[in-house]
Amino acid sequence: xxxxxxxxxxxxxxxxxxxxxxxxxxxxxxxxxxxxxxxxxxxxxxxxxxxxxxxxxxxxxxxxxxxxxxxxxxxxxxxxxxxxxxxxxxxxxxxxxxxxxxxxxxxxxxxxxxxxxxxxxxxxxxxxxxxxxxxxxxxxxxxxxxxxxxxxxxxxxxxxxxxxxxxxxxxxxxxxxxxxxxxxxxxxxxxxxxxxxxxxxxxxxxxxxxxxxxxxxx
Amino acid sequence: xxxxxxxxxxxxxxxxxxxxxxxxxxxxxxxxxxxxxxxxxxxxxxx
Numbered sequence: 001x002x003x004x005x006x007x008x009x010x011x012x013x014x015x016x017x018x019x020x021x022x023x024x025x026x027x028x029x030x031x032x033x034x035x036x037x038x039x040x041x042x043x044x045x046x047x048x049x050x051x052x053x054x055x056x057x058x059x060x061x062x063x064x065x066x067x068x069x070x071x072x073x074x075x076x077x078x079x080x081x082x083x084x085x086x087x088x089x090x091x092x093x094x095x096x097x098x099x100x101x102x103x104x105x106x107x108x109x110x111x112x113x114x115x116x117x118x119x120x121x122x123x124x125x126x127x128x129x130x131x132x133x134x135x136x137x138x139x140x141x142x143x144x145x146x147x148x149x150x151x152x153x154x155x156x157x158x159x160x161x162x163x164x165x166x167x168x169x170x171x172x173x174x175x176x177x178x179x180x181x182x183x184x185x186x187x188x189x190x191x192x193x194x195x196x197x198x199x200x201x202x203x204x205x206x207x208x209x210x211x212x213x214x215x216x217x218x
Numbered sequence: 219x220x221x222x223x224x225x226x227x228x229x230x231x232x233x234x235x236x237x238x239x240x241x242x243x244x245x246x247x248x249x250x251x252x253x254x255x256x257x258x259x260x261x262x263x264x265x
Binding site: 014027028029030036086091093192196199210 | 221223226227229234237238242245246249253255256259
């Protein structure tokens with residue numbers, strides 16, 4: 001059911017963004033990339049925040065369900081970060097005249113992606129379940145420290161990346177039609193995140209069951 | 219004058235949707251493989 005709601009919500013958000021939201025006068029239609037790029041970034045940061053939180057709670061409570069949520073959230077977060085890293089350059093090319101530039105926000109986002117890809121590789125490399133969960137929890141929690149730096153990088157460094165127009169002190173600086181579209185898109189992609197996270201969690205549960213059965217058979 | 223760059227946003231939307239779809243498909247495929255493994259392990263134990 002969650003899948004159906006998420007797919008319908010994402011579909012609705014895309015239809016609204018493409019057909020019922022005005023074209024920005026300076027950037028043209030390329031500005032519509034905003035409605036997939038920004039929600040993906042917000043969801044990715046939320047996903048890695050959840051990985052960090054569950055990692056810290058795992059170190060304290062040693063509950064394997066927390067480790068599964070952390071693992072699942074990290075993987076889904078990597079997918080959303082990949083979308084950020086792909087849609088960003090496609091937006092940058094017509095606006096900045098280049099696909100990529102090594103500015104602080106872009107570079108730190110790429111580092112974040114590498115940290116969590118490393119997190120997933122680390123999990124795959126350790127056989128012992130409790131050791132794997134402990135190491136992953138530490139890396140997952142430390143990796144999330146990059147998130148505030150990424151958000152503040154546009155204030156801390158000289159950068160080509162524009163300042164936030166939504167998540168900033170004071171009211172969002174967007175016309176009402178665009179604001180409604182971006183808020184709907186964020187809601188839709190949060191639903192997609194929830195659906196993917198739940199499906200990935202079930203996969204992790206099944207993986208653990210297979211692993212335990214294998215250990216029992218040995 | 220508004221620049222004509224529709225191709226970029228269409229490419230970005232297609233790329234994003236393709237990635238989400240591919241990831242959802244990968245979860246489904248890995249789940250199917252795991253379920254088959256569980257069934258094989260149970261059949262092995264029954265023997």
